[in-house]
Amino acid sequence: MALLAIEGLSVGFAREGRFARVIPDLTYSVEAGETLGIVGESGSGKSVHALALLGLLPQPPGRILGGRAVFDGHDLLAMPEARLRDLRGGRIGMIFQDPMTALNPVLTIGRQIAEPLIRHKAMSMRQALDRATDLLALVGIRDGARRLSQYPHEFSGGMRQRVMIAIAISCEPALLIADEPTTALDVTVQGQILDLMAELRDRLRMTMVWITHDMGVVAGIADTIQVMYAGRIMERGPVNAVFASPRSAYTYGLLQSLPHGARPPGGRLMQIPGAPPDMFAPTPGDPFAPRNPFATPRCHREAPPLRAVEDSVAGHMVAAWYDLPRLLA
Template sequence: MTVPLLEIRNLSIVFDTAEGPLHTVNNLSYSLMPGETLGIVGESGSGKSVHIMALLGLLPSPQARIISGEILFDGENLLTLTEKELCNIRGGKIGMIFQNPMSSLNPVLTIGRQIREVILRHTNMNRKQATAHTIELLDLVGISAPASRLTQYPHEFSGGMRQRVMIAIGLACNPKLLIADEATTALDVTVQAQIVDLIQNLKEKSGVTIIWITHDISSVSTLADTLQVMYAGRVMERGPFSTVINDPRSAYTWGLLRAIPTLHMHPGQRLYQIPGSPPNMLSPPMGDPFAPRNPFATPRCHHDMPPLRQVPNSLPGHMAAAWYDLPALLSLHPEASDV
């Protein structure tokens, strides 16, 4: 039986703030199989980045505290590793691509040197081999005349090309897991599509496992096998991408999907907005954190957190945290879909 490459179990993270403990990640559990691409979506502040920072050992100390949980990656609990061991994993077995390539790349070092340093740090290659591998990587991420680019600086590259360099760095050591956090958010839609296409190709060639975090569900539609919807530091729904999109069972997923503009909207048509705003996690609600914003919430939702459970009569792995039966409620209130 194949074992998960990554398994997060009951992870809870608190930030100590002047106003008190802020509950950013709450009993988060999920796993990722080798070769799987997981798209994670959710509104700002839902704990997408914070749990990844925990995984990478990059949480700010001492403000952030992991109060419970385990993060098992490739047979090791990452939360028990030393900083030195984590350093070897970051950029080695786990590659990362972050949002802003201009702040992640060093402006005074050449592109070639920045990629080569990562290779030299994490592999046994000598300088000559590392340079050859750097050229291969630049070629792989679609940068033309790669050998001549080695001596160029980040400011000589366009935004899309800089993000390609970040992907090359993320892939430099042939990682088992590639994590992209809002990797295409700062790019225009055409470049975004090119980057997604590039990742899709890399995935097909190398079988790398991917976590792709974004605000924009449509940007992961071609990439993700599994979609995970997070809210208030929890998983609200998760499952095969097209199943979650076509048959959402959490009212939060349903709201997010309805808020996506489409080309078929008629002039003057207003876009759906999820009412209200995310809860104040200084005093997390007792029940389902989405209940105060959920037009379908039942009395139970307000005081009892629903567990994430397999959705009956759906594909295996389609899980939702909901006390209500969304399709049944929608069929009773067809007008809700016309808002």
């Protein structure tokens, strides 16, 4: 059963008298216990759609134009703000991109971890701080009782991210949205955070939506991958199936741009030509067509619908008019 079902979500932004529909019509679902990895370049709509779901989209300039986002049987987009506040930080947790700006610099770490516990679990400050000590230990921060009285600037980048995780999981949410939580971290710390998140997911039985631009991160954490471009889903399916046989030229380009040991010495990494489209000046057809070396004339005229891949596993879907494996053969 789907814990989260998004149906026809449409989001736009106004700027200097112009308007862009940055997410035209987004539909997908996440099953209870599933980890969905959403991947794409900057500007693909990954973070914007997550902010829209939680009522955190700045309005103006942003605006939700339509659609539904049903969480556990209730439409988040139709909820009164008071009810949505009860869910945020409680049954729905979120890890934001930059822990240095997401954490309040003038409040202690202990106060910031305690806040959702006091609000959503009706704990006293003493009870919340005791629980905060346990949470710091859970995310791998030692000497938690002492560190509760410290401020964000006294923590390293990796430790600040662990604090953000502690805040996000403090109320044991049913759904955790992680928005590029490893972007600013070095590779070693990134690996530690991925291992930690996988362990916490299994221990707390959380459903996760992991937003990233890094295909390697998706491979390490997700069950299902959803590739987005210009606010649309280009490809979606089980991680192993999509990585083994991508059907979208965009997915293929992202995978071919990754360095790995199987490449011959001196081999060149693939580069996707061009740049993402200007959403304030949309063109007809597939938004990736101008950058796609496999594009057909139909790609430039008509946007393809998301359809099932007939010769792949269940759940593998692509939005493309061409047959990529045949073109690559």
